[in-house]
Amino acid sequence: MKPFRYERAAEAGAAVTALGSSPHARYLGGGTNLVDLMKLGVEQPDLLVDVTALPHTAIEHTSAGGLLVGAAVRNSELAADHAVRTRYPVLSQALLAGASGQLRNAATVGGNLLQRTRCPYFQDPGKPCNKREPGTGCPAREGVHRELAVLGASPSCVATHPSDMAVALAALDAGVHVLTRSGTRTVPVTELHRLPGGSPERDTVLAPGDLVTHVELGAVPEAAGSVYRKVRDRAAYSFALVSVAAALHVDGGFVRRVRLAFGGVAARPWRARTAEERLLGAPATAESFARAVDAELAPAEPLRDNAFKVPLLRSLTVRTLAELAERSEPSGRRTGDGGPHPEGPWETP
Numbered sequence: 001m002k003p004f005r006y007e008r009a010a011e012a013g014a015a016v017t018a019l020g021s022s023p024h025a026r027y028l029g030g031g032t033n034l035v036d037l038m039k040l041g042v043e044q045p046d047l048l049v050d051v052t053a054l055p056h057t058a059i060e061h062t063s064a065g066g067l068l069v070g071a072a073v074r075n076s077e078l079a080a081d082h083a084v085r086t087r088y089p090v091l092s093q094a095l096l097a098g099a100s101g102q103l104r105n106a107a108t109v110g111g112n113l114l115q116r117t118r119c120p121y122f123q124d125p126g127k128p129c130n131k132r133e134p135g136t137g138c139p140a141r142e143g144v145h146r147e148l149a150v151l152g153a154s155p156s157c158v159a160t161h162p163s164d165m166a167v168a169l170a171a172l173d174a175g176v177h178v179l180t181r182s183g184t185r186t187v188p189v190t191e192l193h194r195l196p197g198g199s200p201e202r203d204t205v206l207a208p209g210d211l212v213t214h215v216e217l218g219a220v221p222e223a224a225g226s227v228y229r230k231v232r233d234r235a236a237y238s239f240a241l242v243s244v245a246a247a248l249h250v251d252g253g254f255v256r257r258v259r260l261a262f263g264g265v266a267a268r269p270w271r272a273r274t275a276e277e278r279l280l281g282a283p284a285t286a287e288s289f290a291r292a293v294d295a296e297l298a299p300a301e302p303l304r305d306n307a308f309k310v311p312l313l314r315s316l317t318v319r320t321l322a323e324l325a326e327r328s329e330p331s332g333r334r335t336g337d338g339g340p341h342p343e344g345p346w347e348t349p
């Protein structure tokens with residue numbers, strides 16, 4: 001590890017100014033990703049600005065009926081929060097499906113959102129990698145890519161974003177509050193992470209030095225019955241091969257509201273808008289769930305060793321939606337069995 005300076009920021013504006021003093025400076029949250037990358041020689045900051053002492057440690061109720069979550073809130077605290085468990089269970093479940101108890105106690109909301117890909121070539125400075133060193137190539141396409149992307153990838157990069165929490169936040173339409181050198185802005189979490197295109201070295205739309213201060217959740221009534229389902233190689237310490245964050249409201253046998261996001265398949269949490277559009281007003285049956293997911297996954301471009309992700313994600317999503325439909329409206333109470341709902345069209349989220 002190269003020598004570096006360490007500062008603990010007490011005020012957010014000062015933290016942004018401190019990052020502006022060096023292009024190689026980095027914010028430090030729990031350090032569970034950044035410090036690992038420093039040990040591997042992938043990250044070599046000359047200055048670490050610790051942002052865990054900033055006053056961004058609360059989970060507050062907003063006047064709009066949602067929650068404002070500080071970027072320094074620990075993953076374990078967010079997962080255990082009563083309002084999160086009861087009103088946004090998908091978020092609590094996604095957090096608990098990630099890493100281990102010790103890691104979740106250290107990891108922060110800001111750091112979890114901005115953690116970097118687990119592509120093995122990215123983590124090995126001895127190998128070429130367009131994301132780590134632009135223009136050197138992408139050995140993953142022909143090499144080890146079993147865990148990498150099937151949607152939204154480019155010839156330059158097929159990395160996936162590893163955060164489970166971000167997938168739940170995408171389904172919930174969360175907003176990310178950012179402090180920049182010129183003021184504040186809010187970025188929808190679905191637009192925070194970039195698809196690789198020709199510049200995979202840029203993971204997000206944030207500029208260097210931009211500080212995540214909060215994540216805001218709106219009032220989402222259907223989220224009270226939401227779920228997160230994750231398929232991984234081992235039951236613990238394992239990133240998602242594929243995952244689904246879903247919320248569904250069924251009325252009279254028809255889908256009235258739906259939210260769907262996928263993890264483990266793209267460089268960002270994948271909000272499944274095509275599937276959502278197909279589902280609104282459709283009968284809440286396994287057939288229409290399958291048709292909607294097929295439409296979403298039609299553009300998938302799997303590589304030699306990760307084609308299994310497409311049928312795996314399809315069956316996981318259909319099963320998850322069927323489970324939610326049954327919970328939303330047990331089959332005995334359903335009346336619809338095909339065709340558009342008489343009172344449609346239905347609201348989009």
Ligand SMILES: Cc1cc2nc3c(=O)[nH]c(=O)nc-3n(C[C@H](O)[C@H](O)[C@H](O)COP(=O)(O)OP(=O)(O)OC[C@H]3O[C@@H](n4cnc5c(N)ncnc54)[C@H](O)[C@@H]3O)c2cc1C
Nearest residue numbers: 029030031032033034098099107108110111112163164212
């Ligand atoms: C063995 C292991 C297993 C894991 N399994 C999973 C898993 O299954 N699912 C999952 O989702 N995650 C998993 N993780 C990843 C873990 O969740 C992340 O390492 C953690 O969430 C990162 O948070 P942190 O606060 O430690 O971030 P840090 O390591 O401190 O920072 C990560 C990045 O975010 C930046 N940053 C931090 N805070 C801010 C801020 N406020 N504003 C702007 N930039 C900021 C840092 O500069 C850095 O670039 C695993 C990690 C390990 C080591």
Ligand code: SF4
Nearest residue numbers: 119121129138157158
């Ligand atoms: S997939 Fe992306 S991160 Fe992995 S080697 Fe290729 S360019 Fe690097």
